[in-house]
Amino acid sequence: MRYLPLTPDDRTQMLGTIGVPDIDALFKDVPTAARKTELFELPRRAGELEVERELGKLAAMNRPAGAGPFFCGAGAYRHHVPASVDHIIQRSEFLTSYTPYQPEIAQGTLQVLFEFQTQVAALTGLEVANASMYDGSTACAEAVIMSQRVTRREKAILSGGLHPHYAATTQTIAHAEGMKIVRQAGAIDAEAAVIAAIDAQTACVVVQTPNVFGVVTDVTKIAEAAHVAGALLIVVTTEAVSFGLLKSPGEMGADIAVAEGQSIGNALNYGGPYIGLLAAREKLVRQMPGRLCGETVDADGRRGYVLTLSTREQHIRREKATSNICTNSGLCALAFTVHLSLLGEVGLRQLAALNHSRARELKDALDGIVEVLTPRFFNEIAVRVPDAANVVEALLADGIIAGVPYSRLDPHAGLDDVLLLAATETTTSDDIAALVAALKGRLGR
Secondary structure (H helix, E strand, O other), rough: OOOOOOOOHHHHHHHHHHHOOOHHHOOOOOOOOHHOOOOOOOOOOOHHHHHHHHHHHHHHOOOOOOOOOOOOOOOOOOOOHHHHHHHHHHHHHHOOOOOOOOOHHHHHHHHHHHHHHHHHHHOOOOOOOOOOOOHHHHHHHHHHHHEEEEHHHOOEEOOOOOOHHHHHHHHHHHOOOEEEEEEEEOOOOOOHHHHOOOOOOEEEEEOOOOOOEEOOOOOOHHHHHHHHHHOOEEEOOOOOHHHHOOOOOOOOOOOOEEEEEOOOOOHHHHHHOOEEEEEHHHHHHHHOOEEEEEEEEOOOOOOOEEEEEEOOOOOOHHHOOEOOOOOOHHHHHHEEEHHHHHHHHHHHHHHHHHHHHHHHHHHHEEOOOOOEEEOOOOOEEEEOOHHHHHHHHHOOOOOOEEEEEEEHHHHOOOOOOOEEEOOOOOOOOOHHHHHHHHHHHHHHO
């Protein structure tokens, strides 16, 4: 029998409590055209083999990133993930465990999270890191809310170089906390505008390097300006491999660093699940969102691990929590830690150098064909292409996925002629040659 826990009287009481007449009223914000009033045209039942065949047909309509030349980046990057990473994370003791509600019997999970924190702290150049965040964009929003708790101010300045999706996520979440979000217009080099906007009401300044256009910036001057005003500097990184080559956020004066860890250990996955990284100065540790794992010894002197801080809503009353996003992408964090452990420091530096060399090869090949807008870059550049979105669509016919038009990220920015192109260790010289030839043909050059 079906288990129906709520009676009609229960539902009527619940609707009355929230002040709506019926369940349909809960969907009033969904446009009428988007609502479905009848069943979808699907079989009422089918066997496993039939379902498998149907889903296989649907999957075949998608084109995998590895099917040809692929230059998409803009916050999600194609990297080689060793088979050993998937092998380890699919072990049952990792795959079936989740939140350590009883940490004393989840020592393996806690040790992994402790190692993850250690790696993130080393990469970002900051003293403490948590374990962990949902993804990079929500980690950015959580850091902004954290700055409100630290400074007791309400204003956050978002650089024009911040990924538009990160900015939009931050606006949505931080606005609900009563913060005033000042989002600057998209700009390839936003340093001067950010510094000029800082004032005595500023809680934090959010900058990204490499930014959404691929520009690498030493944000030391922004950090100095923020600190003079009593504000915090939050540095965002969407390409974690860049930590292997560039100056760390901590070295540049960041108070909080957030990043998307997808590039290490995690495949593209159609946009997720991904893994958010967050690290901060030790003096801010009590205001960090999420969990913090620590190392200790038991009564017999043996090493053990504990949840040192766990002020998220799963462990504490919601109004007392430093984070109300309960998913910490634990398996993705494990994949990150396994891959980074396999690489080691030398391997990560070599991987980062290889990525940069591929991007330099791409930039050199495009010089004279299109205008390259990015003066300093890691593995991503922005170029000027008339009607970039249509050019990308046209190049699909040539078997090339030619990057991300900036207009897809921010349709109202007026930057319809900007195209973002990324090159990683998976990009070959033949891929670059194919892109150049196709662009020449489409642009008549």
